[in-house]
Amino acid sequence: MTVAFGIYVGCSSCCISVTRDGKFEVVANAAGDRVTPAIVAYHDAEVVTGLAAKQGMIRHGGNTIQHVLRVAGTCEDEGQGQPGGGSGSGGACLPSWEGGQARYSVQRGDKTVQVTADDVVTHIFSLLKEIATAHTVEQELPVVICVPAWSSENTVAVVKKAARKAAFNVLATVTQPAAAALAYGLADDNKQNIYTVVLHCGGTTVVGSVVEIAGGLLTVKESITSSTVAGNSLTNLLVQHFAKEFYTKYKGDPLENRRSRRKLYNASENCKHVLSTMNTSQVYVESLWEGVDFSTTLSRARFDGLVAGTLTAFLHQAREAVQRCGLTEAQISKVILTGGSAKIPRLQQLVGDAFPRADLLCSLPPDEVLAAGASTEAALLSGQPTHASVASSLVPALATSVFCKIIGSKSNECVFSRGTPTHSRQTLSLALPAPAPASCTVVIYEAEELVEEPPVEDALAQVDVTNLIPDSKLLRLDFHLKSDGSLHVVLQETQAKINRTFVIESGRS
Structure with missing residues (x-):
């Protein structure tokens, strides 16, 4: 396909x-x-x-x-x-x-x-x-x-x-939440464990979700939905504002019959969308009430003032989802906005202020993100047979992150993060100290996070690399985590023509 x-x-x-x-x-x-x-x-x-x-x-x-x-x-x-x-x-x-x-x-x-x-x-x-x-x-x-x-x-x-x-x-x-993470490619990195908030601001609901991304797997930890406030709440605030303005000018109530109310609602909805990208919106409704036309202008600043309280309420679902997961706002790495109302600049500003340490992802049009994420998953399912679906399933995975360090150098990197599923591969290129020593020691260890001096009891393997030459600069390590939990490693240094293979049998991970 x-x-x-x-x-x-x-x-x-x-x-x-x-x-x-x-x-x-x-x-x-x-x-x-x-x-x-x-x-x-x-x-x-x-x-x-x-x-x-x-x-x-x-x-x-x-x-x-x-x-x-x-x-x-x-x-x-x-x-x-x-x-x-x-x-x-x-x-x-x-x-x-x-x-x-x-x-x-x-x-x-x-x-x-x-x-x-x-x-x-x-x-x-x-x-x-x-x-x-x-x-x-x-x-x-x-x-x-x-x-x-x-x-x-x-x-x-x-x-x-x-x-x-x-x-x-x-x-x-x-x-x-899963589609939003897929759209931004967050599942592609199997070396990081991050928490992501997905705030969906739709027409009838606001949904706050927390997604854990570990080892390329997406897990929706919490999702809270509210229909008390949503995109139509913002539109209705504009309807009331314009109806009041019309009454002040013409002493007539455009909300007294269905047709006038619907006309004003459509105009208000269009105004909301225009103000998501423009500083001013012209509003015109022909024959709004008893043949009287209605024409007015609304600035983005005035709009922000009208909907300020409602926009603040949008954040409640995201904050509650974070709290239910036992997390704090500071632990959130990324925030994704989806839904048409998420295009409102003032809402984006409020979300950024609420999660100051997180990257706010809104480069894709928020009302198109979910379809984009779904098509990304469709392509993976139809074209990559090794892809693990984000559907609910039990997948064998690492219980602890695995790191690789060259003793005596600054090279110390994550190989597989906690939650990485088997079967997985990873390649690292670690810089040797300069000038290159005649030998070095590579330690592969497991830990919750990167440490400068890994304890001996955390070491999965310690490999002495000898016969290095002055031109040696990098060690290349290919890791293959197999379905039985064993870790197969190929260590190479091209200048000195070093090629070693060893296996770490399955254990605590």
Whole structure:
């Protein structure tokens, strides 16, 4: 397979990425947008999905379904059909539960038709399939799907079933935190143990997760979800601000009817996105209330002031996840932002202040990160048979990190970090002291962290290297950690033509 796809499907939007020759690219839909609304509208003779369905909500709200992933796979009303809908609900069709399955009643012509949440999800994947086929000539469409961190097993099953109905070959599913780490290649380094916070700021939920990356393996240590504040909370604050401004000017309430409310919500949402990249946004709504047009301007500084309290609340999930893991902010090495609301500069600043010692990773568009990570995993699964999937599994791994040191020199490096799975390989080039001695001693030891003078009891092997010459500068060591826990080492020095092989039998590691 030369092409692999990654898909992220959330409550508010979906995104698809394609990986060719190890490089991923988030691809656009027919409208030229790389993020597609996860909205489906049932009209008399057709089913409309994506941006067209969202734009038609003002007129066809009762037949338009959004946030379907919150109810897919649920057998009863859990109070999450329209999380945080507020001003943006716009009269959208709400689910009911019959026969242990979420259903929607939509009007198609003169008939009222029942459609299941599973059917709605399938329509979303059918649209994504159209996007995918425009970027490959192959019949098979291998895909890894990224699902929200809060997804239940039943929700994941519905997503996989819908993808298969749309003719995708589902290789695996990954959760938001794992996909985010994959997108930035954090699993490629098997020499470091790091803790990473992934903060997902979506339209209906904020998810804070802690991911441990050890020996190339990703482990989601904690994940906390809240729908109390999210991207739509920010939009609703703008709706209230603009409604108040309109009332001050024209003494009319644009929130008193569904159509006006939906128009103002759409304008507010667009304003929020514009202010993520621009310092000022022009807002114009034609015939907002009783034929009166509304026009205003909002600066980023004013926007930051309006949403300051809500943005601060976004950080609560990340901080709580860190605390539940028994960690402190200082122990977090990297922070990844995902979701459309994570593009807001003020939020990025707040996150950077909250984790001052961490690298803030937001070079990729936050609303495209998850699809990119999923396509990276799809490429690995379809093209690299030795790759260990990030799916939950038990993998034999090192209990302690392994280091290699040349006695009497500054060369002292990590070979394999704790948690490195078997079967693994690593190559080190260690600098010899200058001028080169006639002989040196190489110590391979295990420890929790690098130490200058490793205790004798921690040594796995001590090798004397003799017959070095003045031109000797580097020792090359090839390490092969086998599945039985044994460590096979090849030591070479090209100038003196030294080539030695030895085996460290499996032990404490």
